[in-house]
Amino acid sequence: METVKLTIDNKEIEVPRGTTILKAAKELGIEIPTLCYMDLHDLNIENKPGGCRICVVEVQGRRNLAPTCSTKCEPGMVVKTHTARVLNARRTVMEFILSDHPKDCLICPKSGTCELQDMAHRLGIREIPGQEFAEMSTYRKDTSPSIIRDLDKCIMCRRCETMCNDVQTVGALSAFNRGFQAAVGPAFEQNLEYSSCTYCGQCVAVCPTGALTEVNHVPQVLKALNDPTKTVVVQTAPAVRAALGEEFGMEPGTLVTGKMTAALRALGFDYVFDTDFAADLTIMEEGTELLDRLSRHLKGDKTARIPILTSCCPGWVNFFEYYYSDMKDVPSTAKSPQQMFGAIAKSYFAEKIGINRKDMVVVSIMPCLAKKYECQRDEFSVDGNPDVDFSISTRELATFIKQANIDIRNLHDEEFDSPLGESTGAGVIFGNTGGVIEAACRTAYEIFTGKKLERLEFTELRGMEGVRSATLDFDGTPIKIGIAHGLGNARKLLDDVKNGKSEFTAIEVMACPGGCIGCGGQPLHHGNSDIIKARAAAIYTEDRKKPLRKSHENPFIIKLYEEFLGKPGSEKSHHLLHTHYFDRKDKILVKK
Amino acid sequence: MVSMAKFFLEFTVEESCGKCAPCRIGNKRLHELLGQICEGKGKLEDLDRLKNMSLVIKDTSLCGLGQTSPNPVLSMMENFREEYLAHVNDKKCPAGQCKSLMKYIINAENCVGCTACARVCPVNAITGERKEVHLINQEICIKCGACFEKCKFDAIYIS
The missing domain is CATH 1.20.1440.230 (NADH-ubiquinone oxidoreductase 51kDa subunit, iron-sulphur binding domain)
Known part of the structure; x- marks a missing residue:
């Protein structure tokens, strides 16, 4: 490999050709401050528009200062990172940026986790000269079911654009207007609700300021909890337990299942249940659908569409409803675990404890922002009463726990309530990319072959590559599985399906990189993939700790079918647990 | 400049x-x-x-x-x-370009009290009786220069 030698702050270093000054300096232990720059190494994507100009340094012989994030090392370069000229420029540019940013840090939802705030602190900015007569760029606020855009706080780092266009290929966000009025938003300056946005929340996860935040549903939940006429039921998604601890200073990958359950009970929820139970139920329905389609396909039935696509991820559902609306018959019709849980809680469970569904409030704790939109969909309600009333994110739960003076670190572990809190390891791994299909295979194998599955962990389905494939041997029948996480990767597999080139039997898609553990509502990971990997490992640990690890062995699922649903795929199941898809382009009205 | x-x-x-x-x-x-x-x-x-x-x-x-x-x-x-x-x-503009920094002033020696300036002033900043020296109220004046153009006796100058 060709290398170049250069000097940074009087230290010599040799780096491969093409390395940026920023990375070379990092190797020397010199942390050059950056603001707009974002490095997602595992996705091979960097956001470096060179827009903030905070990372500038002096390069000998160069007329002006060089932005390190996008300047490559050249042989013999002499770089100085902290001369008076550099420090003054960095400070002045930061003053420029702050002069066009609201100063309401005390009441900003991003306060404490804001990268702009951190940078102002790091650079020691204490006053902004000329603020008294400085005009501020301003733009109307946009509230969608999941995401709030407050462009007054946008600093034009363009990270959201990179996530939306390059990683997710959703194409909802791009820059518009020029100069001081420049801003980022959907085409024709529409609101997010009228764009191709899938509410995956990846833009929120990378936004350095409070320009993109989630809609806060904690006040509504608090109101329900204080209403004596309501029975409040909570469900927690598998990915939440692997990340919630981070908000309380615990190491990434710390499992807080028991503490989280105790905290939810302390918050006053009447029943603390687990979405993992509904995940097991999803496997029963989706697995049955898979086997039904597969056996019909093997018999030569042309109407049986293969591959089958998973439908657990609402961001992904929004994506194919918009971009692949002609393929509505390909995904499984099974609802997502969140909605299955809501449907069962407000029918089977409400009946069991003898209350009307209108007196029950179902709250879900999700890593996901698209779930907020999903639970508001019309088809998931009965007579205007939604199956799931409110969905709050992991971050929202963390603030809720803090507000309620609960010291989660010192709580004793508690168990979920029965029956909707009982789950198997298969339900837990739903939080990881590859997890849904692995869980489905554990059940499908046994039902399809009639044999006991000896090797439970399909390690070939695990990993962090964007698109993965593996062929499983179902007792002589090869089952080809495709897995994609990140909507950009999903698009690659979907295009093959559209063109009839796909060889897969089943494809699992999760909208966010890493799966639910890397969702937009999780504690911010600032592009650090080690945190995602630690969360994934925690989920697999939880799976291994479970005595039962196959969904169809969950005794409460068996009981649910015996007492209430009949069998997987029955008429009642179809009514409660399956859904249909729309062409979302029809739903997007052009707002005049 | x-x-x-x-x-x-x-x-x-x-x-x-x-x-x-x-x-x-x-x-x-x-x-x-x-x-x-x-x-x-x-x-x-x-x-x-x-x-x-x-x-x-x-x-x-x-x-x-x-x-x-x-x-x-x-x-x-x-x-x-x-x-x-x-x-x-x-607080002066030597080039006479910055309106906020300049003043239109009536030179008492040249003013004959013809009232032409008072009539043309769009904001009624100029007061004075006929055949008497007029006065521009600087608080009201918007520095439009209309009086300056109108005066036939070079009685108005820019400071």
Whole structure:
């Protein structure tokens, strides 16, 4: 490999050709401050528009200062990172940026986790000269079911654009207007609700300021909890337990299942249940659908569409409803675990404890922002009463726990309530990319072959590559599985399906990189993939700790079918647990 | 010269694409500060700020627009520094370009009290009886220059 030698702050270093000054300096232990720059190494994507100009340094012989994030090392370069000229420029540019940013840090939802705030602190900015007569760029606020855009706080780092266009290929966000009025938003300056946005929340996860935040549903939940006429039921998604601890200073990958359950009970929820139970139920329905389609396909039935696509991820559902609306018959019709849980809680469970569904409030704790939109969909309600009333994110739960003076670190572990809190390891791994299909295979194998599955962990389905494939041997029948996480990767597999080139039997898609553990509502990971990997490992640990690890062995699922649903795929199941898809382009009205 | 620099900045603020912060926000702030000086609200230390902001914008902007946009400010400050000083120290505009800093004044010796100026004033800032010396109320005057144009006796001058 060709290398170049250069000097940074009087230290010599040799780096491969093409390395940026920023990375070379990092190797020397010199942390050059950056603001707009974002490095997602595992996705091979960097956001470096060179827009903030905070990372500038002096390069000998160069007329002006060089932005390190996008300047490559050249042989013999002499770089100085902290001369008076550099420090003054960095400070002045930061003053420029702050002069066009609201100063309401005390009441900003991003306060404490804001990268702009951190940078102002790091650079020691204490006053902004000329603020008294400085005009501020301003733009109307946009509230969608999941995401709030407050462009007054946008600093034009363009990270959201990179996530939306390059990683997710959703194409909802791009820059518009020029100069001081420049801003980022959907085409024709529409609101997010009228764009191709899938509410995956990846833009929120990378936004350095409070320009993109989630809609806060904690006040509504608090109101329900204080209403004596309501029975409040909570469900927690598998990915939440692997990340919630981070908000309380615990190491990434710390499992807080028991503490989280105790905290939810302390918050006053009447029943603390687990979405993992509904995940097991999803496997029963989706697995049955898979086997039904597969056996019909093997018999030569042309109407049986293969591959089958998973439908657990609402961001992904929004994506194919918009971009692949002609393929509505390909995904499984099974609802997502969140909605299955809501449907069962407000029918089977409400009946069991003898209350009307209108007196029950179902709250879900999700890593996901698209779930907020999903639970508001019309088809998931009965007579205007939604199956799931409110969905709050992991971050929202963390603030809720803090507000309620609960010291989660010192709580004793508690168990979920029965029956909707009982789950198997298969339900837990739903939080990881590859997890849904692995869980489905554990059940499908046994039902399809009639044999006991000896090797439970399909390690070939695990990993962090964007698109993965593996062929499983179902007792002589090869089952080809495709897995994609990140909507950009999903698009690659979907295009093959559209063109009839796909060889897969089943494809699992999760909208966010890493799966639910890397969702937009999780504690911010600032592009650090080690945190995602630690969360994934925690989920697999939880799976291994479970005595039962196959969904169809969950005794409460068996009981649910015996007492209430009949069998997987029955008429009642179809009514409660399956859904249909729309062409979302029809739903997007052009707002005049 | 100050208003000339402001005029050039108006163009770059308009033409900035908005990608990099120093050009997008910096030019705007430069323009605003020049505006303050033109209005007589500038302080001596603002000149240092003006120079520093200009140099940083030049040093850090992404493209040629931002790298050159403060040049008029810098060169005028160097070559016509006394004009800038007159603006911030004496609150005067030697070139008579900055409206906030100039005054229309009636010279009592030349004024014959024809009332032409009072009749043409759009804001009724001029008072005085016929055949007597008139007076411009500086609080009301908007410096439109209509009286100056109208006066046939060269009785109105700019201070």
